[in-house]
Amino acid sequence: MTKFIIVTGGVMSSVGKGTVAASIGLLLKARGYKVSVVKVDPYINVDAGTMNPYMHGEVFVTDDGAETDLDLGHYERFLDINMSKYNNVTAGKVYFEVIRKEREGKYLGQTVQIIPHVTDEIKYMIRRVADVDKADIIIVEIGGTVGDIESLPFLEAVRQMKLEEDEGNIVFVHIALVEYLHVTGELKTKPLQHSVQELRRIGIQPDIIIARSIVALDDDTKKKIALFTNVKPENIFSSYDVSSSYEVPLILENQGLPLNLLKKLNMKYDGKANLDSWVKFVKSIHDGNKTVKIALVGKYTKLKDSYLSIKEAIYHAAAMLDIKPELIWIESTDLENSSVNEKLYGVNGIIVLPGFGKRGVEGKIKAIQYARENNVPYLGICYGLQLAIVEYARNVLGLKDANTTEVDPNTPYPVVTLLDDQKRMTQVGGTMRLGAQKIILKDGTIAYSLYNKSEVYERHRHRYEVNPTYVDKLQKSGLVVSGVSENGLVEMIELKNHKFFVATQAHPEFKSRPLRPSPLFLGFLKAIIS
Incomplete structure (x- = not known):
């Protein structure tokens, strides 16, 4: 049965969800699991193809001709797999499909609503990737920031998935900014706390928190985050600034994130991850x-x-x-x-x-x-x-x-x-x-x-x-x-x-x-x- 890792982001956009999602995929693949990734984009555009690059960065193109979010490029590079049109779900695609079905009478006279019709379509598109890619683990990155109006149907859909799947089949990973004040040398966790409160208000309790910051989190900061988010300190990880995004898998590996995830997903792993080639590549970037x-x-x-x-x-x-x-x-x-x-x-x-x-x-x-x-x-x-x-x-x-x-x-x-x-x-x-x-x-x-x-x-x-x-x-x-x-x-x-x-x-x-x-x-x- 396919397992799901749901990645959400808080405080601000461009907090590094794509890099972290790709890094998690790499680390799990290095342990022998077949992994795929879905990027969910809440914008109403059907795809990224008509967007000005200044609005959304590059348009990444897949083998099958899908014009997608640039995060699919991260996934392909880190996991060394090919994405397809199914790996990028947009609000435009979802609403387009729901409206098509309504026009064709597929809803048998029902009043078409966000719940259940839109959320059901979102769940179908996410689960379809599991069928197409035949993956052991699907990583689902929810684009945007928790609290955005357009993200709500997607967060509601994955909340429902948690109820529908067997225990241990879904893990929620929340990535949020922890600001560092240079003047005082303090890490400020209040914005992260608020983003978790927003998640919990709509029924999602993160299993793991990854704090995005300039410097690595100390133990006291982790304890403070744990106190206000109901997430134990051992489930709080740090994604701090590095000179290359390709270092992120290694710093998460050193903190034990992949084994923590596998334990929560009730998936076994014994032995050493095969990361030698990646370590050599990262070293080559700097040398x-x-x-x-x-x-x-x-x-x-x-x-x-x-x-x-x-x-x-x-x-x-x-x-x-x-x-x-x-x-x-x-x-x-x-x-x-x-x-x-x-x-x-x-x-x-x-x-x-x-x-x-x-x-x-x-x-x-x-x-x-x-x-x-x-x-x-x-x-x-x-x-x-x-x-x-x-x-x-x-x-x-x-x-x-x-x-x-x-x-x-x-x-x-x-x-x-x-x-x-x-x-x-x-x-x-x-x-x-x-x-x-x-x-x-x-x-x-x-x-x-x-x-x-x-x-x-x-x-x-x-x-x-x-x-x-x-x-x-x-x-x-x-x-x-x-x-x-x-x-x-x-x-x-x-x-x-x-x-x-x-x-x-x-x-x-x-x-x-x-x-x-x-x-x-x-x-x-x-x-x-x-």
Whole structure:
């Protein structure tokens, strides 16, 4: 019978629930259990696909084409498993399904209400993951903060699950901020106490509390929390600030959290967890011998979580190569009105980041031109490929007004155009070319040498393509199309006689893992240090 660990958060958002949920999953998987994770998002959006990155960070894409919350990226990286559309439950999905059933008469004339109809749908979607993933343990992260109006139906649903499941089948883990006052050197627990009171008011008593703080909790603070939350001190753990999120599983392991959870779930474990590879990886993050400067050029760089998976993919490859990357975030709009030589001088590599729309495009094109002309290793991702085509058409082919029709629908040289099937789309959400797509690699190219195979699958999220009309002309002038889709779309390009100039229509960052870095990011960093 599947067991459930319900993770809730208090005091504030972004308290680290995703990292802790992923860490718990890693620690239980290291003990031989099959684990999966569900992220519950209370927003009314059906998925994260239509959100501005400044609102919610990056949109993480799964193999089956779901546009999801970025926490699914944490789960995939920590547990080294693939998530699916079922692993992200949103209020939008729930209400959409309830309304569909009501319109079809499935409720047999009943008055459709939050309880039981909405809560029943939530419970069904959570339990469905257990059926789909065949997991021993399902970790359910409830998004948002306890006390939010939109979270109430989801908290009510998991409260009901506690009643419906056998004793020992569900454990509640509450993560809340404990503020540290630098002036007095005190840890203040009152906000955490109030968040637990709010949980208890709706019928949920946490079994375990994880206090998120700058410094580790002392025993006196744990006793104080225990007194006001009805949770014993031995069930209170500390998730304190560390230099890398990949350290969190190790600090929770050292405090005995996984064994505590297994005991509460009536699950046995004898022996030592297999964490040797993870410990080695974490050590590699800090012990890099050579520092390299990597410029990341994008339009949402003020919120680093907009490109979370790319940042992590760099760290994965760097750890394997014993490199310490120094990430230099450059807003592409800043390059449009300043000297690109001044901004990019001295960097060891350039990545042009994905994005949409007109803002900052000319700055990205200037960065691409700088990389191409100065033999600086370059990696272009999604828009970074499309704009590399635009730059090449303008400055090598001499098509001065070349552009993508996304930016200039009236360009005389539309080297990047809307995909044919996108021309018929009337809705925005969930209609892009999404998910894992086959890429056929050309023998003898850099891309082929990095993957060491002729066919690979990478995840996609785009509406535009390299215009097939211009492909022959581009290739005759020296640009190499090193990867294509099954139906001939340009998937990867590269340049000869360049230290490393590779761009892909795909998002290889989504499949990068701490112990299995993305081949493209690995090749990019190898070129930098060669």
